[in-house]
Amino acid sequence: MPKRVIVVGGGLAGLAATIRAAERGIPVDLFSVVPVKRSHSVCAQGGINAAKNLKGEGDHPDIHTNDTLFGGEFLADQPLVQGMCRDAPAIIDLLDRMGVPFNRTAEGNLDFRRFGGTLYNRTAFCGATTGQQLMYALDEQVRRFETLGLVEKYEHWEFLSLVLDNDQKTRGITAMNIWDRSIEVFKANAVILCTGGPGLVFGKSTNSTINTGAAASRAYQQGVWYANGEFIQVHPTPIPGADKLRLISESVRGEGGRIWVPKNKDEKREPQDIPDSDRDYFLERKYPRYGNLVPRDVATREIFNMCVVEGRGIGGKNVVYLDVTPERSGQKPEVLERKLGGVFEIYRRFKGDDPLKVPMQIFPGMHYSMGGLWVGYEDKGDMIVQMTNIPGTFAAGEVDFQYHGANRLGANSLLSCIWGGLESGERAVTWAESDTAEADSSVYGNELKRQVEFADKIEKLDGDENAFKIHDELGEWMTNYCTVVRENDKLDQLSTKIDELEERFHRINLSDTGRSANKTFAFVRALWDMIQLARPIVKGARLRDESRGAHYKTGFDIQKPEADKIGEASDHQGYRDHCAEIAEKWGAKFDLPEKKEEISPEFQEYMDKWVEKERQWNKTTIAVYKPGPDGPDMSYRDVAMTVVPPRPRIYK
């Protein structure tokens, strides 16, 4: 049989994987539930990071690596992050050559803006529709390969499962044609899953409605490890909405947007009439260096606290102001319009106000999953970059767990999608070329039969439960109990709730049994998988008794000493020992500064606790599927640390 690669998903990661694989001359079958050009990646607004250092700031890929690791609280495998950041400038060049209309400086060079979690202007952008522009450029390249006969698209086809042979080796996939509900087997030597994030598991989010996470869940239920599921990024600044939380990009703050609430709780004036003296710019007040551009998890918790704990949201409600009016951001209206027009359009259309005149109103919302399918991190032994624990199954993009650790920095995702996509395409081809074994033909038939039987089961659902209601409840519970602040007793209740929802699933009434473009059927099919995927997320959160990045658990954070008591970690002996152990384990060489000063007793105590917590928890969570309320089986793996030693994450 001639070699073939299957790519599932046509967002940025999937398109990048397809292009690289096709370029190497192996035919690719590309599957997507929507025409690839409509994938969720088009929603990305703000930009893509690369330390091109075109602003004379002395930026460097190694500083980018360091910012990414620090921002993710050292939970990412370091060699991979380093590889990505080092290749980032070349990726921007590639996109530039593809024709992406990046914003330019007067001289015609690429322009860069500042994003959260860094002090450098490192983000290339196309107005406020960067994702769309990158997608279209890649989409056109894929179309070029289509005309060359190297890519075949299966749009409106939904991935249902991997086909695995008796050695658990990947042999292809099964997929359902959404327009007529037929199920077929497709053979391949390697499969790359690029199916994006699981926003719908949380009901309302900033994600597109197609981001169910079902594909990831299906692979997980077949044995692919699900890693770091508990790390869910809640974006600080979406517009609350009944059907969707529409994102207001971090780039608004990158261009000078400022977050505030009135100092007076009972303020009655219109926001534009409130002078600065009566405004509390609380992020600037608490973080004088990073200001409004602290990392997302920090900004989100501050806004959440301001509203939910202190009750100081606007008019007592869960919203705060984001002010990017020319007076407050210090930028000319026409410049703001040129750089942020895409975001303003969304606000004007859906809220009816003009952000150039009136401060926007925003509140945090579920945005991104750092967790995802486990993929390997080095070419040693059985581990291959971007390959999951199932031989021949790869993953890339938001669906993989790599690159962002416990918290993703803004504009790093588009980068990781393209880098991971290209890498996975490359590795999958190499894998396919060396794959000689032929699977027994019964392997395909058996998997097809399993999927047809599952479809039949769903078709026969004629109970009294409403699938959409079950989904609403799942979303509400996940959002309330498993996002910004987590508590163990609430997580236990949530776990019980998931059991209940799973039980009720079997009593759903499928309101449509037709074959033609039956979206209800597809939704119910995916709902099962959403419920299954909720478990590793919740159990991961329940077991992780610490706070790290986006995962914040009440009672399990170490109180930081007052700013003037904070010293250098390298002056703490326990810290030095911890770093030495890591260096030895990974064969790394870390250059710690000489031990200089005595540290305050408060900092000593803080560091003692910090080192203890690191020893226990600086580990990747691995969930292995096991059906029912007891599942999944959880274990922890060491994080590869070869570049920099971890250090306490304190932003000033």
Next chain:
Amino acid sequence: MPEKITVKIKRQDGPGKEPYWQTFEVPYQPNMNVISALMEIRANPVTADGKKTTPPSWDDACLEEVCGSCSMRVNGVARQSCAALVDQLEQPIVLEPFTKFPVVRDLMVDRSSMFEALKRVKAWNPLDGTYDLGPGPKVDPDTQDDMYSYAKCMTCGCCLEVCPQVNENSPFIGAAAIGQTILYNTQPIGKALASERLEAHMGPGGVGDCGNAQNCVRVCPKDIPLTTAIAALGRQLTWHTIKNFFLR
């Protein structure tokens, strides 16, 4: 504030089936849009006269007017339904699928012909490869601005739906692909294929079939300067023809 809104939907159970109309009543919510109304109907598919029915099918994804999925006729106007706010619509809100594309079911249509058109005009840069080949050419901010205005086309199909020249008996390629032709003919690298793109527009179905009715530019949700593109492409074609004539 109304308590309920009325939505009338033109339905069709599958390709080639007879269309029929159904009316639904949906509880009103502030800031509602057409998709959120459809989601209510989907969760409780009962018609205004109390008959249980199947949930209507439609396409959506981004819900913020950037993916191009949710095109339909809303009160007779071709547009993105996710950005059609109920407060700004007359009732009953009448929803119909596009008429210039084959219906898949209910409000879903098959727009794959638009993607085929992009192949025909080779709307891409001819790259040597994805490896590190250095930066692209410098581009002045005005040219970048120009390209950006075309690059936002989301292949939603509104411009084709309203075009009198697009119909069952005509091979006309439509305004969207004309815009993309101009985009890639402006691209510093894309230019290399300019004459191939122009050739693709010679003969039946090309830009010459445009009757200049200008409906397209009026409905485009992304404000693509379509008539500018049509005029520019006309000029480029004229030059191309003259050049060909003298070279022959």
